[in-house]
Amino acid sequence: MxxxxxxxxxxxxxxxxxxxxxxxxxxxxxxxxxxxxxxxxxxxxxxxxxxxxxxxxxxxxxxxxxxxxxxxxxxxxxxxxxxxRSFETGSTQNLLTIASSVTVAQWFIAPRLASFTARHPEIRFRFLSTIWPDDFNTIRADVEIPFGSHKQFGQGAVLLEPSGLVAMKSPELAGELEDLPLIEAVGTSSGWKNWQTPDMAELVPQIYVDSFGAALNMAAHGNGVALVSEVLSYPALASGALVLAHSRVAPSQEGYFLRADEHNPTARMFRDWILEQGEGAMIPV
The missing domain is CATH 1.10.10.10 (Winged helix-like DNA-binding domain superfamily/Winged helix DNA-binding domain)
Incomplete structure (x- = not known):
């Protein structure tokens, strides 16, 4: 064999x-x-x-x-x-290609996209799911939303704000944060150890997942408290699917960066709309 x-x-x-x-x-x-x-x-x-x-x-x-x-x-x-790339065929008229993780597509773009399509019904979308940061070097997209550090993606890109880390849980999950199972996304530099304050008992995750999206899904089903990027949290908070488990917002060494093809008017328009969503998404704690 x-x-x-x-x-x-x-x-x-x-x-x-x-x-x-x-x-x-x-x-x-x-x-x-x-x-x-x-x-x-x-x-x-x-x-x-x-x-x-x-x-x-x-x-x-x-x-x-x-x-x-x-x-x-x-x-x-x-x-x-x-x-x-050879399979990237078909008409590109009014087609906007967006490269992002499934997390961004599901938790940031999908809850808001109807407001953009209502303004611009003529625009069609193609979403490319990315897993690794260097995937963005091998695909062709009009708008890209990679996750990483400023050193990796800051050149010519805008950091989506707010970019801190917040603790999220299902509204049906009762109990204090210290007593609940903790969910952490691996592959990021900041986790529960960085989020906790000196006066807190050591916070040890019970569930590890490979993305913020998976952490949010786990939390939505009542499996524990997820530590996720703040910019992803507002649609879930607005819909009531998740609530804040604690008021603390901790800084993060990484974030979601937004870049668009400057030669494509539709890409620039979508980028500006995305930035509007970040600015208008603040929900008081």
């Missing part, structure tokens, strides 16, 4: 680390933790039976085997990207 291929994520981690000669920089680019990138590269090395990097105190040095593998992996990733 033919041996199965290593996971694609292993190759992505290797390719990014090889370009940057740093697990930390690779992690920032592809939206993983530094330890996750290091582990995936180590798994690839174990699978191939060779060392791809020499780990040094000041960074990485690629080995001869790593240099041999690098161009092949780069070419394969570019080929996969081109193959995906």
């Amino acid at each position: 033919a041996k199965s291929l290593p996971p694609l994520t292993w190759f992505r981690a290797f390719e990014a680390a090889a370009r940057h000669l740093s697990f930390t920089a690779a992690a920032e680019e592809i939206g993983m933790t530094q330890s996750a990138v290091s582990q995936q590269v180590k798994s690839l090395e174990s699978r191939l039976g060779v060392a791809l990097f020499i780990r040094q105190a000041r960074g990485l040095m690629i080995t001869d085997d790593g240099r041999k593998l690098m161009p092949q992996v780069t070419s394969a990733l570019e080929t996969l990207g081109a193959a995906a």
Whole structure:
């Protein structure tokens, strides 16, 4: 039986680390933790039976085997990207392509989109779901809403405000925050440990998910208190689906950034509308 291929994520981690000669920089680019990138590269090395990097105190040095593998992996990733783009067919007249995570599409855009389409019924939409921050480098969209740090996406983009972290729960879930199950989205730099104040008992999550959207869904079904980006919370608060579990708003090192194709009038119009939603979404605590 033919041996199965290593996971694609292993190759992505290797390719990014090889370009940057740093697990930390690779992690920032592809939206993983530094330890996750290091582990995936180590798994690839174990699978191939060779060392791809020499780990040094000041960074990485690629080995001869790593240099041999690098161009092949780069070419394969570019080929996969081109193959995906080849299916982007159909009429583009009045079609606005928006790239964002499922979380943003579900919890930020969907509850508000009817107000935009009422103003502009002639505009059609195509939503592209993104998972990794570097997905935005391989797709073509008129409007992009990536999640990450200012270093990653701040150039030429606008941070959607408010960008703090808030605790959300179902209105049917009774009890004090300290006594309820806590839900945390992994892959962000700020969590319950950063949110809590010195006078609080240690807050330890019981449920880990991979996105703010999943955390909000868990909370909406009464599974606990979700710590999420504040900008996502207002439609849920306005509808009554969720309530604040605590008045504290903690700063976050990451946020949702908005950028639009400046040469596309419809993209600029949609960007301005999105920014209006953020400004007008404030709900008193």
